[in-house]
Amino acid sequence: MRTQGSSESDRSSSIVHRREAEPIVIDCLHGIFSLAILVDGKHVVSGGVEGKIRRWRIEDGEEVGTPMDVGSPVRSIAVSRDGRWIVGGTKTGWLTVWDAESHSKVTEFKAHRDWVLAVDISPDTTKIATGSSDNTACVWSLSTGERLLGPLKHEHRVVAVKYSPDGRLIATATRSVRVYDSQDGSLLTEFLVKVNSSLNYSLAWASDSKQLFALSHDGYIFRVDVSAQTTLSKWHIHTSNDPMCIALASDGTFIAASAGSSVSFWSTTSQKQIGTVIEYTHKVWSMAMSSNCDLVISGDKQITLRALCGTRNPPYVHDNVSNW
DSSP states (O other): OEEOOOOOOOSOOSEEESSSSOOEEEEOSSOEEEEEEOTTSSEEEEEETTSEEEEEETTTOOEEEEEEEOSSOEEEEEEOTTSOEEEEEETTSEEEEEETTTOOEEEEEEOOSSOEEEEEEOTTSSEEEEEETTSEEEEEETTTOOEEEEEEEOSSOOOEEEEOTTSSEEEEESSSEEEEETTTOOEEEEEOOOOOSSSOBOEEEOTTSSEEEEEOTTSEEEEEETTTTEEEEEEEOSOOSOEEEEEEOTTSSEEEEEETTEEEEEETTTOOBOSOOEEOSSOOOEEEEOTTOEEEEEETTEEEEEEEEEOSSSSOSOSOOOOO
């Protein structure tokens, strides 16, 4: 484990370092495809090429507990809202459910013919939604592995799936963004937002379960109203050939977006950039943000932990941030 330096300006800002500690960089032996932050905000789990899920302490970057051996490269990870479960989807189409505290295996089952590219756990922690490179999305029982919905067929690989916070809806992303009823699987609406087809964290729900943010392959963030079936706004982030990830602050005031090896921050009310771009030496493969605005980023064989603080009284008073 090693740390990486950062700089900070003295001017007033809406997002600042919450702690004086420098960002923590965890050097891994294998590429990290996927990240998720546990509900306690103190731990992050990761999975990648080595076929193991590992848990890390955000405060100091130390690994916690024994690795969870999946046996195949882990492409997608989700954690339950009650903090009890960790789910990993693999290259070979299997899903594995783990106890988040003991790291013991709860159940595993074959979910798809090919890569499980995306996974999410329902807010009531009873179901798992999956997206696959076999061009389908499904819903499964977390406890038994029984298929409850699907396969919901798409024209292309399903690279993102997200339950709405109230659990009533499921959003999927391919060459478009679709929204389904989580109970009967009926298609409710579709938005022509083509997302990046590689490693992808391209969807984020607002807390009201009505608005959805999506990152398009050509570098636009779309804010759509699902109930009204309309696009409210869209704006262009810094240019790159391969934008991949977005992460929304828990209070909905700002969004972090990656494009290649860069991460920028944007006000969700003004759609203006609110800080300088963070540049990395590697492409950003996955990204997550805790309720405390701890930002966790993976790229190639590194995991970077950054402590941020966003205003809790939107809209922003200042459309600027300090430099990292």
